[in-house]
Amino acid sequence: MLGAKPPRRHKNIHVALLATTMLACTAPVAGHAQDLAAVSEYQLSIPAQPLGSALNAFARETGLRFAYPAELVIGKSSPGLSGNYSRSGALSRLLSGTGLQFQISGTTVTLRGAGQVNAAEGGNEDLQLGTIILPPGTDRTIVSGSGYQGTPDWVYNTPESVSVLSKDAIKDSQPRDSGDLFTGMAGVATAGATQNPGISVNIRGLQDQNRVTSTIDGARQNFQLGGHGYTSNVYVDPSLLRMVEVEKSGTTGVGAGGSHGGVVNYRTVEADDILEPGKTYGGEVNLSSGTNEYKFNGTAAFAAQVTDTVDVLAALSHKSLGAYDIGQNGAVPAGVSDIYDEANGEAVFTGSDTWSGLLKAGWDIAPDQRLTFGFVGYDAEFTTSTVNADYKNTNHVRNLTGTLTYDWTPADPLVDLHARLWFNRTENEQYREARSGYGAFDVGYAIDSLGVSVENTSRFSLPSGEVALHYGLEAFKDTTATAVVNYDEDDAGNDSWYTGPNPNGERTLFSGFLRATYEQSNVFEAWLGGRYDYYDLSGQTSYYGCLELDPRGRCARSDRVTLSTDVGSNGGAFTPEIGAAWTIRNGFQLFGQYSGGYRPPSMAEALLGGAHIGNILRYAPNPNLRAETSQNWEIGANFSYDNIFRDEDAFRLKATVFDRRVDDFIALGLVSGTPDYDNALEFGGFQYVNLDGPTTLRGLELEGNYDAGSFYFGASFTHTKGDYPSTYNSDPWGNGNPSFHQVYYIFVAPEYKISLDAGLRLVDDRLKLGTRVTHIIPAEQQGLNAMAYKPETYTTMDLYGTYNLRENATLRFAINNVTDVAYVDPLNSADFLGPGRTATISLNMRF
Numbered sequence: 001m002l003g004a005k006p007p008r009r010h011k012n013i014h015v016a017l018l019a020t021t022m023l024a025c026t027a028p029v030a031g032h033a034q035d036l037a038a039v040s041e042y043q044l045s046i047p048a049q050p051l052g053s054a055l056n057a058f059a060r061e062t063g064l065r066f067a068y069p070a071e072l073v074i075g076k077s078s079p080g081l082s083g084n085y086s087r088s089g090a091l092s093r094l095l096s097g098t099g100l101q102f103q104i105s106g107t108t109v110t111l112r113g114a115g116q117v118n119a120a121e122g123g124n125e126d127l128q129l130g131t132i133i134l135p136p137g138t139d140r141t142i143v144s145g146s147g148y149q150g151t152p153d154w155v156y157n158t159p160e161s162v163s164v165l166s167k168d169a170i171k172d173s174q175p176r177d178s179g180d181l182f183t184g185m186a187g188v189a190t191a192g193a194t195q196n197p198g199i200s201v202n203i204r205g206l207q208d209q210n211r212v213t214s215t216i217d218g219a220r221q222n223f224q225l226g227g228h229g230y231t232s233n234v235y236v237d238p239s240l241l242r243m244v245e246v247e248k249s250g251t252t253g254v255g256a257g258g259s260h261g262g263v264v265n266y267r268t269v270e271a272d273d274i275l276e277p278g279k280t281y282g283g284e285v286n287l288s289s290g291t292n293e294y295k296f297n298g299t300a301a302f303a304a305q306v307t308d309t310v311d312v313l314a315a316l317s318h319k320s321l322g323a324y325d326i327g328q329n330g331a332v333p334a335g336v337s338d339i340y341d342e343a344n345g346e347a348v349f350t351g352s353d354t355w356s357g358l359l360k361a362g363w364d365i366a367p368d369q370r371l372t373f374g375f376v377g378y379d380a381e382f383t384t385s386t387v388n389a390d391y392k393n394t395n396h397v398r399n400l401t402g403t404l405t406y407d408w409t410p411a412d413p414l415v416d417l418h419a420r421l422w423f424n425r426t427e428n429e430q431y432r433e434a435r436s437g438y439g440a441f442d443v444g445y446a447i448d449s450l451g452v453s454v455e456n457t458s459r460f461s462l463p464s465g466e467v468a469l470h471y472g473l474e475a476f477k478d479t480t481a482t483a484v485v486n487y488d489e490d491d492a493g494n495d496s497w498y499t500g501p502n503p504n505g506e507r508t509l510f511s512g513f514l515r516a517t518y519e520q521s522n523v524f525e526a527w528l529g530g531r532y533d534y535y536d537l538s539g540q541t542s543y544y545g546c547l548e549l550d551p552r553g554r555c556a557r558s559d560r561v562t563l564s565t566d567v568g569s570n571g572g573a574f575t576p577e578i579g580a581a582w583t584i585r586n587g588f589q590l591f592g593q594y595s596g597g598y599r600p601p602s603m604a605e606a607l608l609g610g611a612h613i614g615n616i617l618r619y620a621p622n623p624n625l626r627a628e629t630s631q632n633w634e635i636g637a638n639f640s641y642d643n644i645f646r647d648e649d650a651f652r653l654k655a656t657v658f659d660r661r662v663d664d665f666i667a668l669g670l671v672s673g674t675p676d677y678d679n680a681l682e683f684g685g686f687q688y689v690n691l692d693g694p695t696t697l698r699g700l701e702l703e704g705n706y707d708a709g710s711f712y713f714g715a716s717f718t719h720t721k722g723d724y725p726s727t728y729n730s731d732p733w734g735n736g737n738p739s740f741h742q743v744y745y746i747f748v749a750p751e752y753k754i755s756l757d758a759g760l761r762l763v764d765d766r767l768k769l770g771t772r773v774t775h776i777i778p779a780e781q782q783g784l785n786a787m788a789y790k791p792e793t794y795t796t797m798d799l800y801g802t803y804n805l806r807e808n809a810t811l812r813f814a815i816n817n818v819t820d821v822a823y824v825d826p827l828n829s830a831d832f833l834g835p836g837r838t839a840t841i842s843l844n845m846r847f
Contacts, residue, residue, distance in 0.1 A: 044090055045082045047277045048305070050367060054078035054094050062087065066109050072100060073111075074367045077308060080277030143167050143243040143267075146642075146650035148705040148714040149184060149757055156640040156652045159525065159581035159591030161248040163188065163654075163703060167241070167273070171286075172770070172800050174814040174840045175238045176294065176321065179825075183774055184755035186701040186716040187248050187656075191230035191747055191827035194350045194834065195384045198223075198233030198397070202827060203248050204658060205697040205722045205749040206261030208232045209602040209666070211628075213259045216266045217374050219401045219422035220255075222478050223447045224604050226501030228785065229829060230747065231604060234264075235378045235399040235426065237356035239286065239299040239317040242269045248701075249658070250595025250632045252529045252577050254420075254453045254474050257511030260575075260597025260630045260662075268358055268376060271311040274303035276808075276846065281305070283847050288812075290840030293322030293351060297842075301358075309365075315358040322351040327836035330822035331792060336831055339388050347833060348389045352382035368410040374403040387831035396429040416457040424449045437614055439488025443498045444481075451476030465520035470513075470529075477508045480539070480603055496542045496562040500610015500619050505539020505603040515577065526580040527593075534572035535600040541567050541621040542609035545679045555681060562610055565677055567623045569606055573598040575629075589638040597630030597662075605666055605688040618685035620675055622732070626664045626690050634658040639704075646708060653704035662695040667783075668744040669728050673736025686744060687732065691725040697749075711760050712770075718753040724782055745783035750826040752777035765804075772798040778826035790830050794823035808846040815839045 046057045052073040055066055064087065081093045091102050091109065103110045143166055145152035150166030163185050175181055179190040179199045191207060192199035200207050201214060207230065214221045214234045221234045245265040250256070255263045275282045281304040288297040301315035325345040326332070332340060340347070357377040364370050378399035385392045401424045408417040427446035434440040455472030482502045484495040515529030545563035546555035579593025606625050611618045636656035644651055669689040674682050698721050705714035730741040752775070759770025778791040800814040820837040824830055 042087070042090065043084050045277060046078075046080045046094065047272050047275055048080035048279070049078060049272065050364070051076040051078045051094075051098060052367070054080060058090060058094060062090075064104075064109050066111065072113060076100075082277040140245075145652075146705065146707050147652040148703045148716060151652070151703070151705070153640065153652070156638045156654055157589070159579065159589060159636070159638070160251070160593070161187070161634055161636065161654075161656045161658065161701065163246045163248065165244040165246075167243055170238055170241055170244075171812060171842075171844070172802065172814070173772075173798075174288065174290075174800070174812065174816070174842060176324075176816075176835060176838070178234075178236050178238050181238055181244060182246075184716055184757060184772065185246065186703045186718045186753075187658075187699070187720070188246055188718075189749050189753070189827055190825075192825075193229060193384065193828065194347060194825075194832045195382060196233070196395070197352050197354065197380055197382060198235050200230040200232035200234070201246075201264050202747060202749050203246065203262035203264075204660060204699060205720055206660075206662075207747055209599075209605060210259050211261035211599055213255050213261075213263045214266070215255055215263070216376055216401045216424075217268055217403050217422075218255070218265070218405065218420050218453070219403050219424050220449055220451060220476060221399070221401075221424060221426065222449050222476075223399075223426035224502075224602060225428065225445055226604055226608075228788075229745075230827070233397075233426070233428075234266075235380065235397055236266050237317050237319070237354065237378060239297065239319070240268050240315055240356055240358050240376065241266055242273055243267050248656075249593065249634055250575070250577060250597055250630075252513040252515045252531050252595075253470070254418075254455050254472055257474050257513075257531065257533050258509045258535060258598070258600055260599050260628065260632070268360075268374070269301060269313070269315065270360065271303040271305070271313045271362065274301050274313060274846075275305065275311075279305075284844065286842060286844045288840055288842035290838055292835055292838040293324045294838055294840055295320040295322055309363060311362045313358065313360040317354075317356040319352075319354045319356075321353075323347055324350050324835040324838070326833040327817060327820045327822035329820050330794065332822050332833065336387065336833075340833070345836070347835070348387065349383040349385050349392075350832075350835075352380055354378070354380040368408060370407045372403075372405045372407075374401075374405070376401040391435060392433050394431045397427070399426045400424065413460060414458040416459075417454070418456075419454045420452065422449075422451050422453075434488070438491050438494065439486060441487065441491070441498070442485040444483040445498075445502055446481050446483075448479045448481075449476055462518075465518055465524075468517045468519075470515045470517070473510075473512045475508070475510045477506065478603070479506050480504055493561060494615075496610030497613045497615075498610075500542050500562070501604070501608060503539050503541050503603055503607035503609060505537065505541075505607050507535060507537045507600075507603050509533060509535045509600070523583045524581070528576075528578050530574055530576045530596075531598075532572065532574045533598050533600070534570070535627075536568075536570040537601065537603060537606055538566065538568035539603055539607045540564055541607040543620055543675055543677050544611070544618045544681050544683055544685075545677065546681055547679070549679060555679075560681065563677070563679065565621075567607055567621050569601065569623050569625070571600065571627055573627065573629065587639060587641045590636075591638070592635040593633075595632045597628075597632055599628040599630075601625040601627060601666060601688070608668075608686075608688055611685075618683060620671065620683055620685060620687040620732075622687050622689065624732075625666060625688060628662055628664050628666055630660055630662045632658070632660045649706070649708040651704075651706050653702070655704075656701045658697075658699055658701070660697040662697070664690040665695040665724065667691055667724075667728075667746055669730060670740055670742045670744070670784075671730045671732055671736065672740040673731055673733040675733055683736075684740060689728040689730070689732070691743070692727045692729075693725040695725060696723045697721070705757075709761065709765075711758070713756075713758040715757070716753075716755045718750070720749045720751060720779070722748050722779065724748070726782070743783045745781070745785040747827050748779040748781050750776050751779040759800075767801070767803050769801045770799070772800070774798075776823075776826055788829050788831070791824040791826045791828070794821055796821050796823065810844040812842040812844065813840065 142152040144150045149169040179192040189202040247263040283302040286299045297319045299317040303313040359375045406419045432441045453474035482499045513531040517527040547559040575596030577595040581591035639653040671687045672684045702717040754775040756773040
C-alpha cells in the first residue's frame with residue numbers, strides 16, 4: 001500500500017507537515033479503529049527510541065492516528081513503556097520529557113508544543129497540512145503478528161506471494177539445522193544433506209545455481225559446490241535470526257537481479273530486539289540441550305545505547321551436534337536398512353560443531369538518516385561420506401558477511417533512500433582421505449562476492465489517487481577459486497577432479513529496475529514495472545585432450561591429459577512486471593500479477609570441466625548456454641479479520657495460485673562428440689545443457705491462522721506440479737552420437753505438503769502448549785540419478801511449549817518427531833534418513 005508524504009518545505013513558505021499514522025485503509029475500517037480506541041486498557045511494549053518511531057508503534061497497536069507538525073518530534077526521544085496502559089496513560093509516558101502536549105478526539109491524537117495553538121482547532125492560518133498515511137500492517141520491519149506461526153500482519157496486506165518466519169516461530173521450533181526453519185512454509189522446500197549444515201532452498205520447484213537468491217542482511221550468499229546432489233550451500237545460524245522473509249513471486253526490487261525463483265532474506269537480530277524499554281543496555285542468553293545427540297546450543301547477545309544516536313550489538317553462538325539415531329517406525333529404503341541395523345540406527349557423520357558471531361553498530365546521523373555496520377561470522381566443522389562411512393571427507397566451512405547500510409527517510413515525499421555495500425566470503429577447506437586407486441587431497445573451495453545496491457521511492461499525489469515510483473540499481477561480482485594439494489605424486493595431474501566441477505572464474509551482474517504503483521483510496525492498486533539485467537562471465541575451464549597428436553591425428557595414451565582453456569559469455573534481457581490489487585471490502589483483497597524472469601548461466605554451469613574423481617566420467621564446458629527465461633503468473637487473495645467471534649480474535653489467510661513457465665531450463669546431461677578446442681579428444685560425458693521446450697510449474701499455496709487469544713489454529717498447504725522436458729541437444733559439436741542422451745538429475749519439489757499448527761495459552765498466557773503435524777507426499781524425481789532419490793510419503797508430529805518463569809525468563813521445550821518415524825526428506829538422498837525422536841529444553845533469560 002502507498003502513503004502520500006507531505007510536500008517539500010520551501011524556504012519562503014511556511015509549510016507545516018502533518019504526520020498521520022492510520023491503522024485504517026478505507027472508510028469501513030474506521031469502525032474497527034474506533035473499536036480499538038474504545039478499549040480501556042492496552043498491553044504495550046514499546047522500546048525507548050526516537051519519538052516519531054515510538055508514536056508509529058503506538059498507532060499500530062491502538063488503531064489511533066496522529067496529527068502534528070513534523071518538526072515537533074525531530075531530535076526528541078521517547079523513554080518507551082511496557083505494561084498495561086490506558087490511551088492517556090500511555091501517551092503521557094511516551095511523551096515524558098519531550099515538553100509536548102496531546103489531545104484525543106475520537107480516534108485522532110493531536111500533538112502540540114507547550115503554549116502552541118492546536119492545529120485541529122485552527123488559529124494558524126499559515127499552517128498547511130500535508131498527510132502521511134500508513135495503512136495497517138504495511139510496516140515490513142515488524143517481525144511478528146497474528147498470522148500463521150506468528151507471521152506479521154503486513155504479509156496479509158501485501159498483494160504478492162510472501163511468507164515470513166517470525167522470531168517466535170524460530171525460537172519455538174528448536175531447529176536442529178537451518179533446513180528445519182522452512183518445514184511449515186507454503187511453497188518452500190529445502191535440499192540439504194544431513195551431514196552438511198548448508199542448505200539449498202527450493203521455491204515453487206526452482207533451486208540451485210542462483211535460481212533462488214539468498215541473502216543475509218541484504219548480502220548475497222552465492223556459494224556453489226558441485227557434487228552428486230544439490231549445489232547451493234547457504235550457511236546461516238538460526239540462533240542469530242530475528243526473521244526470515246521469503247518472496248516467492250517475480251519482483252523488481254533489490255535482490256532479485258539474475259534470478260527468477262524468488263528471494264530468501266535472512267535477517268539477523270538488532271539492538272532493539274535486545275534492549276528493554278527505557279534501558280540503555282541489555283542482554284539475552286539462550287541455553288539449549290536435548291536427546292538424540294542434540295548436545296548443546298547456546299547464544300549470548302549484548303546491546304547498548306551508547307549515546308542518543310549510537311547503538312551497538314554483539315552476539316555469540318555455539319552449537320554441538322552428534323550423529324543422531326533415525327526413527328524406528330516406518331519403512332527404511334531397501335538396501336539401506338542393513339547399514340543402519342549394523343550401526344544400531346545411527347546416521348553416520350550427522351554431527352557438526354558450529355560457532356557463529358554477530359556485530360552491529362548503528363549511528364543516527366540525523367533524525368532522518370541512519371548508518372548501520374553489520375558483520376556475521378559462521379564457522380563449522382563436519383564430516384561427509386557415503387552412508388556406510390566410505391570415502392570420508394572432513395570439512396571446515398567459514399562464511400563471513402559484512403554490510404554497510406545507509407537509510408535516508410526525510411519528510412520529503414520524493415526521497416525514501418536505502419543504499420547498501422556488502423561483502424561475502426564463503427570457503428570450505430576439505431581434507432579427502434586416501435582411497436583405493438588414489439591418494440589424499442586437500443581442497444579449498446571459495447567464493448568472494450562484492451556488491452552494492454541503491455533504491456529510492458518517490459511519492460506524489462494526483463487528483464484521483466497516489467503514485468509511488470520505486471527504482472534502483474544493484475550490481476555484484478563473484479570470484480571463485482579452487483585450490484588443490486595432492487599427497488600422492490601419482491595424482492599430480494588430477495587437480496581437475498576438483499577444479500573442473502568447481503572452476504575458477506568471475507561473474508559480474510548489473511541490474512536496474514523501476515516500478516510505478518498507482519493507488520486509489522486504499523481500495524484499488526495497480527503497478528507496472530520492469531528490470532534489465534546484464535551479466536558477464538569468464539574463467540578457466542578444462543577438457544579432455546592430448547598433449548601432442550601424431551601426424552595421423554592419433555594420441556598416445558601417455559599424452560592424454562586434461563587441458564585448460566579460457567571461456568567466457570555475456571548477455572542481458574529486460575523483464576516486465578504488471579499487476580493489480582482490489583480491496584473488495586474491509587479485510588478482503590484480491591490480487592494478480594504477471595512477471596518475466598531471467599537467470600543467466602552460473603560459472604559452475606558454463607565452465608564445467610575436468611573429470612569425476614577417479615576419471616570415471618568426464619565433463620565439458622558449454623560457453624553457448626542460453627540464459628533461462630520465465631513467464632510467471634499468480635492470482636491470490638488476502639483475508640484479514642479481527643473481532644469475528646470474540647473480542648480481540650484474529651483470522652489471517654493468504655491464498656495463491658501460480659503458473660510458471662521456464663524456457664531453456666539448464667540441467668546436466670550426457671553428451672558426446674569432439675569439442676572444438678585445440679587438441680580435444682573424442683568425448684563422452686556430462687555437460688550443462690538447455691532442455692528443449694518449456695518447463696512448467698503450477699500449484700496452489702495456502703497459509704492461514706485463527707488466533708482467539710486462549711487458543712490458536714493454523715495451517716499451510718502446498719500443491720506443486722512440475723513438468724520437465726527430457727530432450728536436449730546431446731550432440732553439441734555435430735560429430736557425436738545423438739542417442740547418447742540422459743539428464744543426470746532434476747530436483748522436483750514435493751507434490752503435496754500439509755502443515756498444521758495448533759496450541760493453547762494457559763495460566764494468564766504464561767504457558768503455551770502447541771503441536772505441529774507435517775504430511776509430505778513427494779514427487780517422482782527425474783534423471784539418471786533419480787534412483788538415489790526415492791523418498792516415501794510420511795507424517796511427523798512435534799510438540800512444543802513455552803513457560804514464562806518470570807518477566808525476563810522463559811523456559812521452552814519441544815519433542816520433535818514424537819512418533820519416531822523413519823523418513824527421508826523429499827529432496828534428500830534415500831541413503832540418509834532424518835533424525836528420530838528428539839526432545840529439547842531451552843532457557844531464555846533477558847537482563
